[in-house]
Amino acid sequence: MKNIFSRPKSLKKAAFHYCAGCGHSITHRLIAEAIDELGIQDRAIGIPPAGCAVIAYNYFDVDMLEAPHGRGCAVATGMKRVLPDRIIFSYQGDGDLAAIGTAETMHAANRGENITVIFINNAVYGMTGGQMAPTTLLGQVSTTTPPGRSALLDGHPIHLSEILGQLPGTRYIERCAVNSPANITRAKRAIKKAFKCQMDGAGFSLVEILSQCPTNWKMTPVNACRWVTETMAKEFPLGVIKDLKAQAPTS
């Protein structure tokens, strides 16, 4: 009998601790599949964040270096400059990347560091129990916005991928989701493309993943997947934000 589906080589034989319906486990698998298919398990180094994915080193079977909260892009910069032929990726949540680590992210992108960022946007601080994230939608209830996020008091959801897209140093940025088979397929293609971008030495690549968090959204997994398409993707539209390769070469 032909084996058509199995655990990717780049995932350890460990059960995920993530909640039922969580987007992290899907994304982990996609990253591992991409690493396997590109044949870079031997030279990939991952940088997990502070957040629900903090123990990602228990799952990925590649070398990993934990970064302090928000500093993934700075840590990745140090590693990549010392080891330019390794494939360095950071895995960061919305609080990590778009709040406490905004400066590190913006400037690594602006320097055009040849690294890949996987940006998990679930519109909430997951591990700490559902506080407002920089990407929390207006009106969305969180433990620190009990009446719903107010533009006046709490500010607007930040679109970091679009902001990064404006920097000349960035090469490839795409926003995907992992809430349906079609979106999962697209997300994997994007992750692979981002790694490929780094392998070609083309510069900074980032894939934002709209990732369901049924626990903190207080929804069933099915409703959480529906909410990503019906509500979240209205604020954060899916698609390619920047792809310099797709454009005519400028210089």
Add this chain to the structure above:
Amino acid sequence: MQGNRVIGEAAIRAGCRFYAGYPITPQNELTEYMADNMRRAKGGIFIQAESEIAAINMVLGASAAGARAMTSSSSPGISLKQEGISSLAADELPAVIVNIMRGGPGLGNILPSQGDYFQATRGGGHGDYRTIVLAPASVQELADLTMDAFELADRYRNPVIILADGMMGQMMEPVEFHAPPPRRYPECYVLKGMGQGKSKFIRALILDAIRMEEHNWKLYRKYQVIAQKEVRCETFWTDDAEILIVAYGTAARIAKGAIKRSRELGLPVGLIRPITLWPFPTQVLQGFAARVDDFLVFEMNTGQMLEDVQLALGNTARIQFYGRPGGVIPTPAELAKVIAYQLRKK
């Protein structure tokens, strides 16, 4: 050669191949020296970081990748780096951090001060950890201790702080660079991608309390070894001294001037100069306390190392303090008056 530049040159000669920094006075010449000269060294990397926090975290990444890595700053910037220093200590990664101290607290001023003694010798950031703290008192010593700092950082896989001040950084003196020993360190921890072997990870998060406790005790045992083996201290004119000054760095230089003046007047005064502030030369002080009753702690702050002297000597000696905080540079003549007054009181 200027102190700040000497640190840079010594670091490059010691094999430092990664430097990230952020501009802050009075240490800018060091960052600029690295920008000019790091690329001269094969594989040398210089990054002007967007912040002190980014700089120390770049150092963390570079160190985990196996490079000898350094960052430098001055007091307010060192406060920002504490998150990364704590992580380096937890991860057991080597790194050298230079603090060219200025007046504080807060933004303070840009004049020489020793106000960061507590921060440097008590870990500085959160959690139960220590950093080796080296306190140079001449430009020559800036060169020698910078080279030693990389060696110590590798040997103990621990961050090492060079604690100098604006006076040391800006001062110019002749200097001779000695050949550093070749780098020897076990590469077992370095992350370079798993290759054909097994994957590794470096992390500071240990959720299980018992395992976290084990990690803390493991670090503690390492610190005990450092405390036993790495104490460094200079003594000056102590043989017949009836009062001993305890001072480090710039304050120790001023103290030497004051002691020479006092000796010309026949006053029996000497100096104990800790070169390592952590580990502190507790036993050296205790040895002197067997025959000397009076100690005068002299610092450019309101009394920080004073507490380590008090811990070392307890009630076995009389301990006085003289300090000038806020960036004031006391003169040898001023300190000589204090010495004369203390000796008259006896």
